[in-house]
Amino acid sequence: MGINCLRVVPKIPPSAKHKIIISHSLLFTKRSSRAIHAAAASSSMSYEKELAAAKKAASLAALLCQKVQKALLQSDVHSKSDKSPVTVADYGSQALVSLVLERELPSESFSLVAEEDSGDLRGNSGQETLQRIRTLVNDTLANNEYSSVSNLTTDDVLRAIDNGKSEGGSRGQHWVLDPIDGTKGFLRGDQYAIALALLDEGKVVLGVLACPNLTLTSISGENQQSSQDKVGCLFFATVGTGTYMQPLDGSSLQKVNVSATENPEEASLFESFEAAHSLHDLSSTIAKKLGVKAPPVRIDSQAKYGALSRGDGEIYLRFPHKGYREKIWDHAAGCIVVTEAGGVVADAAGNPLDFSKGKYLDLETGIIVTNQKLMPLLLKAVKESLEEKASSL
Numbered sequence: 001m002g003i004n005c006l007r008v009v010p011k012i013p014p015s016a017k018h019k020i021i022i023s024h025s026l027l028f029t030k031r032s033s034r035a036i037h038a039a040a041a042s043s044s045m046s047y048e049k050e051l052a053a054a055k056k057a058a059s060l061a062a063l064l065c066q067k068v069q070k071a072l073l074q075s076d077v078h079s080k081s082d083k084s085p086v087t088v089a090d091y092g093s094q095a096l097v098s099l100v101l102e103r104e105l106p107s108e109s110f111s112l113v114a115e116e117d118s119g120d121l122r123g124n125s126g127q128e129t130l131q132r133i134r135t136l137v138n139d140t141l142a143n144n145e146y147s148s149v150s151n152l153t154t155d156d157v158l159r160a161i162d163n164g165k166s167e168g169g170s171r172g173q174h175w176v177l178d179p180i181d182g183t184k185g186f187l188r189g190d191q192y193a194i195a196l197a198l199l200d201e202g203k204v205v206l207g208v209l210a211c212p213n214l215t216l217t218s219i220s221g222e223n224q225q226s227s228q229d230k231v232g233c234l235f236f237a238t239v240g241t242g243t244y245m246q247p248l249d250g251s252s253l254q255k256v257n258v259s260a261t262e263n264p265e266e267a268s269l270f271e272s273f274e275a276a277h278s279l280h281d282l283s284s285t286i287a288k289k290l291g292v293k294a295p296p297v298r299i300d301s302q303a304k305y306g307a308l309s310r311g312d313g314e315i316y317l318r319f320p321h322k323g324y325r326e327k328i329w330d331h332a333a334g335c336i337v338v339t340e341a342g343g344v345v346a347d348a349a350g351n352p353l354d355f356s357k358g359k360y361l362d363l364e365t366g367i368i369v370t371n372q373k374l375m376p377l378l379l380k381a382v383k384e385s386l387e388e389k390a391s392s393l
């Protein structure tokens with residue numbers, strides 16, 4: 001499939017970017033959350049207060065990220081030892097989520113498994129960046145209901161970031177955070193997500209995905225994206241209660257479901273924008289076997305899971321290059337958002353993902369996501385494609 005026939009979710013036009021306003025009311029409104037809270041209360045373990053805290057934390061982090069993305073300067077980009085870009089927003093988002101969760105759930109024993117750590121900020125070369133993160137975090141807190149805790153020192157910020165050092169595992173509760181998933185998309189002005197999940201005894205029981213640049217309307221093929229489209233989606237799910245989406249400004253709430261499409265020819269397929277993150281050729285082979293007609297939609301971050309949960313597309317394929325180990329924070333929130341919306345998330349052998357083994361997902365070859373009807377066909381196409389690939393080596 002030629003590169004020119006790919007559909008790529010467009011950059012957010014400047015006019016739309018400036019319309020990204022999250023009202024104060026989002027973070028603290030009770031109005032629109034009543035329905036989900038009522039639904040959640042009927043399940044055996046409701047996670048009601050954890051969900052409210054997670055939504056506040058992710059929404060506040062989204063505000064911080066939007067501020068940075070608007071003013072993105074080259075000097076905001078740093079290189080971690082693994083050479084992936086990390087920005088003041090990644091650190092700021094992680095510090096904010098950590099602080100809000102601790103404050104909102106004070107009596108709980110607190111464990112957070114998060115992507116970033118403060119190592120690079122502690123030396124002399126990190127001091128300027130650290131000050132910028134501190135200012136960002138304090139400003140974001142001061143402009144919201146946390147003005148009483150908006151005088152954080154750099155040590156407070158470092159401590160909040162390093163709260164994320166937990167290893168997770170199969171016992172007790174652990175929060176799992178990707179403070180900015182899709183950092184490369186974030187730097188390009190494209191899609192990214194703040195992805196927060198809760199593990200309880202090794203299972204994902206709650207997930208929140210804030211997708212500040214995702215349009216509220218579908219990104220599916222029939223819909224022409226325009227600069228007038230409102231952006232900023234918050235997806236959330238708790239186990240047994242379904243998946244909901246609301247605008248990041250909190251103005252409405254809607255239950256979402258994955259697509260009911262049974263015919264693979266009508267399916268739309270999502271994959272990473274970055275070819276380094278997933279084997280596009282392999283996806284293309286699988287799509288051909290299935291008879292998928294539409295070109296793949298390349299989009300950064302767990303926004304793919306969010307878009308799939310509301311039926312914008314039917315299939316998400318992720319086949320990392322050899323040797324790459326998937327981390328739990330790249331999939332935990334997205335996984336429950338899709339499964340509670342009626343979808344299936346599996347490895348290439350059809351096994352469910354196991355989040356109980358610490359920071360890494362031990363899995364077979366890749367991650368595949370679709371609805372229940374299409375999964376058997378998809379698994380068959382994946383198996384055949386992988387066998388062909390192996391025999392051609």
Ligand SMILES: Nc1ncnc2c1ncn2[C@@H]1O[C@H](COP(=O)(O)O)[C@@H](OP(=O)(O)O)[C@H]1O
Nearest residue numbers: 180181182183184272274276277300301320324
């Ligand atoms: N070589 C690689 N193969 C697969 N995934 C990779 C990768 N290098 C980085 N990633 C992960 O891919 C994530 C982004 O996924 P996507 O391609 O769907 O946008 C990154 O999350 P971060 O941006 O949080 O670091 C990172 O964890």
Ligand SMILES: [Mg+2]
Nearest residue numbers: 084085115183
């Ligand atoms: Mg990263």
Ligand SMILES: [Mg+2]
Nearest residue numbers: 178181182330
């Ligand atoms: Mg990530």
Ligand SMILES: [Mg+2]
Nearest residue numbers: 115178180181
């Ligand atoms: Mg990240």
